[in-house]
Amino acid sequence: MTVLVTGATGTVGHYLVDHLLALGVTVRCLTRTPEKASFPGGVEVVRGDLGAPESLDEAFDGVSSAHLITFAGEDYAPIPDGSAVVGKLLAAGVSRVSLLKGDSSASLVEEAVFASSLRWTVLAPVEFMANMLEWTDGVRKGRLEEGFVDVPSTVVHESDIAKVAARVLVHGGYDNETLWITGPEALTVRERVAVIEQVTGRAVALTELPAAALEAQWTAYGFSADDVSFMLQMKTNPPEASRIPRDTVRRVTGHQPLSFREWVQEHAGVFSNNQPGSRGLPRR
Numbered sequence: 001m002t003v004l005v006t007g008a009t010g011t012v013g014h015y016l017v018d019h020l021l022a023l024g025v026t027v028r029c030l031t032r033t034p035e036k037a038s039f040p041g042g043v044e045v046v047r048g049d050l051g052a053p054e055s056l057d058e059a060f061d062g063v064s065s066a067h068l069i070t071f072a073g074e075d076y077a078p079i080p081d082g083s084a085v086v087g088k089l090l091a092a093g094v095s096r097v098s099l100l101k102g103d104s105s106a107s108l109v110e111e112a113v114f115a116s117s118l119r120w121t122v123l124a125p126v127e128f129m130a131n132m133l134e135w136t137d138g139v140r141k142g143r144l145e146e147g148f149v150d151v152p153s154t155v156v157h158e159s160d161i162a163k164v165a166a167r168v169l170v171h172g173g174y175d176n177e178t179l180w181i182t183g184p185e186a187l188t189v190r191e192r193v194a195v196i197e198q199v200t201g202r203a204v205a206l207t208e209l210p211a212a213a214l215e216a217q218w219t220a221y222g223f224s225a226d227d228v229s230f231m232l233q234m235k236t237n238p239p240e241a242s243r244i245p246r247d248t249v250r251r252v253t254g255h256q257p258l259s260f261r262e263w264v265q266e267h268a269g270v271f272s273n274n275q276p277g278s279r280g281l282p283r284r
């Protein structure tokens with residue numbers, strides 16, 4: 001069985017590659033730049049661009065199931081021709097896909113998948129724990145500015161999102177379902193910072209930024225007005241799963257989801273010294 005991973009060099013995708021290898025299947029990784037990518041031994045690596053469906057034939061050939069991101073490009077713009085990508089998947093004989101959901105509205109590729117004969121499972125994660133890598137510099141300096149510091153969020157470990165995807169892609173089930181994927185507990189920013197302090201032994205003075213300052217910061221980072229409004233809505237009117245943990249990870253994988261403390265323990269070196277931490281802009 002060959003499983004294709006799009007976004008294989010990304011935050012969720014690199015964990016998915018590992019989980020699929022552990023399940024004993026052949027893993028094929030799609031990347032626009034194989035020369036820059038580094039993957040575990042034994043995986044197939046194919047060049048392709050989801051924004052250019054004509055580049056995907058080799059990547060899709062002989063694949064049973066595929067994990068799809070819904071964007072194409074650095075700015076997370078939706079894949080422009082979702083129908084063409086789905087047409088290529090069907091022509092190659094792919095029967096099942098997992099879709100990593102972005103915004104609350106369905107993207108073009110999701111709509112094309114829903115209208116097709118593919119069996120699909122939408123993975124709808126809440127806020128990634130990896131977003132907290134944006135705090136790296138602040139934690140090192142002992143001064144952090146953040147907004148909405150008392151809003152709880154059921155932050156999820158990226159590995160758990162990938163574990164759910166791997167299970168569905170290899171063993172099936174959850175056909176035509178949307179799975180909310182959360183961590184085991186809802187923690188405010190204040191509580192997450194306290195966990196980082198306990199694990200790293202560093203004191204961090206947290207200052208609350210007013211919403212307007214946060215919006216200005218996001219805009220300065222280059223986010224569009226739509227993105228800013230989406231991110232603000234996630235803070236002021238979050239979906240229920242962002243407030244109340246779901247048991248999806250345990251139900252689908254048989255394992256308890258990883259806690260924020262475990263995530264910080266894995267990344268303690270990043271918060272404590274000069275290992276590269278943040279990958280740049282905050283991610284949605």
Ligand SMILES: NC(=O)c1ccc[n+]([C@@H]2O[C@H](COP(=O)([O-])OP(=O)(O)OC[C@H]3O[C@@H](n4cnc5c(N)ncnc54)[C@H](OP(=O)(O)O)[C@@H]3O)[C@@H](O)[C@H]2O)c1
Binds near residue numbers: 009283
């Ligand atoms: N951060 C959060 O809290 C959060 C929460 C819920 C949902 N999400 C969603 O999660 C998704 C981001 O996932 P992530 O953080 O794992 O991604 P990421 O780390 O930003 O990785 C980006 C990946 O996309 C690939 N890519 C980009 N454009 C491509 C194209 N045109 N063709 C083929 N591949 C392309 C890149 O591959 P190459 O560069 O190797 O080609 C890379 O592997 C977004 O849809 C976001 O809305 C995020």
